[in-house]
Amino acid sequence: MLWVAIVSRWIHIITAVVLVGGSIFLRFVLGPAAAQLPDDSHAKLKELVLGTWKKFVHGGIALFLISGFYNYLVVQAPLHKGDKLYHPLMGTKILLALAVFVIASGLVGRSKAFAGMRAKAKLWQGIMIAMSILIIGISGFLKVRPNPVAMSSAPNAAVGAPIDN
Numbered sequence: 001m002l003w004v005a006i007v008s009r010w011i012h013i014i015t016a017v018v019l020v021g022g023s024i025f026l027r028f029v030l031g032p033a034a035a036q037l038p039d040d041s042h043a044k045l046k047e048l049v050l051g052t053w054k055k056f057v058h059g060g061i062a063l064f065l066i067s068g069f070y071n072y073l074v075v076q077a078p079l080h081k082g083d084k085l086y087h088p089l090m091g092t093k094i095l096l097a098l099a100v101f102v103i104a105s106g107l108v109g110r111s112k113a114f115a116g117m118r119a120k121a122k123l124w125q126g127i128m129i130a131m132s133i134l135i136i137g138i139s140g141f142l143k144v145r146p147n148p149v150a151m152s153s154a155p156n157a158a159v160g161a162p163i164d165n
């Protein structure tokens, strides 16, 4: 089902662009500008912005999980059977992504358990952005690195060299 794989990849990458880009905008552009407003205006703007951003965060987490697990379990895992680097790196990426989801949800939510995190929102936004960039780095590496499983079964095809007939 090639088209499902393509659509799920589009969804995954668009979600990353919107959520990571939006987080960088909030941390480095909107947040510092809003902090210069009088306290009551700042609080109102924060409430309004987070009320909408929260929907992006929750929807984005759902899209990441659906498209990511589909992409991993259905599309990539069969292509990487026995690949000793792919799965540990993908596992690391998934754990980092789950931690990012917890931080992102804590920052936009109202739960008392995350009140300490919201009190240091700038720090946690920075940690979350740094982790997201690491996740993108791992994902890009896994995408571009030659697949050793494919190379062992068709070495010429895997490195893109012309095949001798």
Ligand code: HEM
Pocket: 012, 013, 016, 020, 064, 065, 067, 068, 069, 071, 072, 073, 076, 094, 097, 098, 100, 132, 135, 136, 139, 140, 141, 142, 143, 144
């Ligand atoms: C913060 C959350 C996440 C971000 C920012 C993110 C980002 C990305 C990006 C940018 C790519 C495309 C890499 C490329 O084509 O160069 C990608 C690929 C991928 N992602 Fe995610 N992702 C996240 C969460 C997840 C989760 C939860 C899963 C669940 C399994 C997942 C599984 C995958 C898979 C399987 C690929 C394809 C890797 C390959 O081509 O070998 N991602 N991700």
